[in-house]
Amino acid sequence: MTQITLVQGDVTEQRVDAVVNAANSSLLGGGGVDGAIHRKGGPEILAECRRLRASHYGKGLPTGRAVATTAGRLPARWVVHTVGPVYRAEEYPRRAELLASCYRESLRVAAGLGARTVAFPAVSAGIYGWPLEDAARIALGTAVAEAADLDLDEVRFVLFDAAAYAAFERVWREVEGRTG
Numbered sequence: 001m002t003q004i005t006l007v008q009g010d011v012t013e014q015r016v017d018a019v020v021n022a023a024n025s026s027l028l029g030g031g032g033v034d035g036a037i038h039r040k041g042g043p044e045i046l047a048e049c050r051r052l053r054a055s056h057y058g059k060g061l062p063t064g065r066a067v068a069t070t071a072g073r074l075p076a077r078w079v080v081h082t083v084g085p086v087y088r089a090e091e092y093p094r095r096a097e098l099l100a101s102c103y104r105e106s107l108r109v110a111a112g113l114g115a116r117t118v119a120f121p122a123v124s125a126g127i128y129g130w131p132l133e134d135a136a137r138i139a140l141g142t143a144v145a146e147a148a149d150l151d152l153d154e155v156r157f158v159l160f161d162a163a164a165y166a167a168f169e170r171v172w173r174e175v176e177g178r179t180g
Contacts (some may be wrong), residue, residue, distance in 0.1 A: 002147035003043040003154045004140065006172060008165040011158040012040040017115035018068070020106045022123045023081040025060030027053055027067075033121045037079060041072035045079055049127045064101035066109045080106045080115055084124030087131070096138055098123055103142040111150040122164050132167035140175045141166065 011019055011033060022033040027049040029038035037046055048069035053060070061067055066082040085098040088094060102123045110118045122139065124130040143155045159165040 005156045011121045014119040016117040016119045018078045018110040018118045019076040020120045021079050021081045025061045025083045032126045041074045044070050045073035064095045064098040066105035080109050082106045087129040099138050100142045104146050136168040136171035140180040
């Protein structure tokens with residue numbers, strides 16, 4: 001059975017098999033988690049992302065999809081890059097499914113590589129504006145549902161600040177109550 005854990009901290013410092021990057025579609029780095037992963041991971045990540053852009057993703061990685069690269073200098077083996085949707089209430093059902101797809105596809109890519117431990121940030125809950133509790137509900141619900149079919153030891157949610165941690169913790173108590 002996969003263990004779901006929540007920690008407050010920096011996703012780039014997690015000693016796991018795979019770290020998930022809340023990437024932008026260019027795969028070439030950016031702000032927030034994406035920029036931090038590229039800065040700490042070093043040029044090897046960017047070099048692999050450039051190769052992916054040149055070969056498979058000339059127009060960029062589509063929202064809701066995931067692809068892996070080396071982790072460079074991060075204390076992980078791989079980085080799984082996924083592009084979350086920007087929050088728009090008027091397009092909620094479609095965009096919520098895209099956010100769930102980010103988690104589902106990232107877990108599948110990580111498991112396909114042989115990863116046993118995976119660390120996620122709160123995808124789309126930063127500059128992309130997704131309300132924290134709803135982002136947590138989608139993330140945790142998808143992880144619980146998907147991990148049941150994958151051979152993973154741990155799915156870790158690494159929340160950058162106290163507000164994000166508190167939101168995920170509240171939602172996790174609800175989810176645990178329904179599944180426990």
